[in-house]
Amino acid sequence: MRVDPIFIDNRGHRTMLKWHRARRKASDPEFTPTRILEAMRLGASVEVDLVLHAEHGFAILHDRTLDHGTTGTGLVADTTADALRQLFLRANDGTPISDRVMLLEDLCDLLKANPAHADALLQLDCKEDGSRLSPAVIESFVVAVSPVASSMILSGGDSAAVAALAERTPGLKTGYDPTYPGILDALTSASDFATFIEAALRLAPDATMIYLDHELVLTADAVGVDLIGAVHSDGRRVDAWTIRSVSPTTLNHVQRLLDLRVDQITTDDPEGLAAALAGGQG
Structure with a gap:
C-alpha cells in the first residue's frame, strides 16, 4: 500500500517531510500546481520560492533568471506579470512541460478555491532582501496572501524583510534562515x-x-x-x-x-x- 510522504515518527518524535520546491519525488518538476494542491490536501509541508518581477509582485520561481527553469530568457525582475504567465516550466531534463509559471496571486487563488487540510503548511521562501521591498511590493503581497495566510509560513534570510511582509498580514507565521x-x-x-x-x-x-x-x-x-x-x-x-x-x-x-x-x-x-x-x- 502506498503511504503518502508526510512525516516520519522516530522514538516518540514526529518529523515532517517538506516537499522542496513542491516535489513529492525526485523526478517531479518544480512548482507545479498539481503537487502543491496535493500536498495541501494531504496535510503535508510544501515549499515554494518567491522572486520579484517587474510589476511589484512575486513569481513562484527559485532563480532570478528565467533561462533554467522556464521557457523564457532574461531576468525575472525585468519581466512583466503577463509575460511571466505565458511561460512554461521545465522538467528536470530541461524539457518544457504543460504547466505555466505562476505568480503569487495565482497560487493564492488556487488555495482559496481548494481549501487545505488543517495540518498543511505552505512555506513561502522569499529570495529578496529588504531593500527590494517597496510599499507597492508589500501591498501586493498582503492583498494576495491575507485570505490564505493561516496555511502559510513566510521565510527568508533577511529577518527584517520577512517581518516587513508579515506584520501587515494577519495570521501569517514566519521563519528565519540564518x-x-x-x-x-x-x-x-x-x-x-x-x-x-x-x-x-x-x-x-x-x-x-x-x-x-x-x-x-x-x-x-x-x-x-x-x-x-x-x-x-x-x-x-x-x-x-x-x-x-x-x-x-x-x-x-x-x-x-x-x-x-x-x-x-x-x-x-x-x-x-x-x-x-x-x-x-x-
Missing part, C-alpha cells in the same frame, strides 16, 4: 556554533521555525553543540535542509537528524526518503 554562504568555513569551534545560534534567535524573535543547512547541524553536532536542542529550548522548531537524494550517506545523515529530534526535513525526494526509512535502510 545560514549564509561560507558559514561552514566560518564556524569551527563549539563556541562559534553556540554564538551563531544565539544570535540567530535574537535577530528573529517572532520566527516560529529556524531553517538550518543540515550539514551545519551535523557539523555542530560533531563538536558537541546541539543546534536543534538550543532552538527547542527557545520554544521554536527546526527545519534541516536539503536532502537532495536518497543514498546510504544521506540516510545516515537523516537518521542522525531524527535522533536529534529535528522537526522538519527539507528534501527533493520525500517519497523516496520515506520509503527508504520505512524499509529500514536508515
Whole structure:
C-alpha cells in the first residue's frame, strides 16, 4: 500500500517531510500546481520560492533568471506579470512541460478555491532582501496572501524583510534562515556554533521555525553543540535542509537528524526518503 510522504515518527518524535520546491519525488518538476494542491490536501509541508518581477509582485520561481527553469530568457525582475504567465516550466531534463509559471496571486487563488487540510503548511521562501521591498511590493503581497495566510509560513534570510511582509498580514507565521554562504568555513569551534545560534534567535524573535543547512547541524553536532536542542529550548522548531537524494550517506545523515529530534526535513525526494526509512535502510 502506498503511504503518502508526510512525516516520519522516530522514538516518540514526529518529523515532517517538506516537499522542496513542491516535489513529492525526485523526478517531479518544480512548482507545479498539481503537487502543491496535493500536498495541501494531504496535510503535508510544501515549499515554494518567491522572486520579484517587474510589476511589484512575486513569481513562484527559485532563480532570478528565467533561462533554467522556464521557457523564457532574461531576468525575472525585468519581466512583466503577463509575460511571466505565458511561460512554461521545465522538467528536470530541461524539457518544457504543460504547466505555466505562476505568480503569487495565482497560487493564492488556487488555495482559496481548494481549501487545505488543517495540518498543511505552505512555506513561502522569499529570495529578496529588504531593500527590494517597496510599499507597492508589500501591498501586493498582503492583498494576495491575507485570505490564505493561516496555511502559510513566510521565510527568508533577511529577518527584517520577512517581518516587513508579515506584520501587515494577519495570521501569517514566519521563519528565519540564518545560514549564509561560507558559514561552514566560518564556524569551527563549539563556541562559534553556540554564538551563531544565539544570535540567530535574537535577530528573529517572532520566527516560529529556524531553517538550518543540515550539514551545519551535523557539523555542530560533531563538536558537541546541539543546534536543534538550543532552538527547542527557545520554544521554536527546526527545519534541516536539503536532502537532495536518497543514498546510504544521506540516510545516515537523516537518521542522525531524527535522533536529534529535528522537526522538519527539507528534501527533493520525500517519497523516496520515506520509503527508504520505512524499509529500514536508515
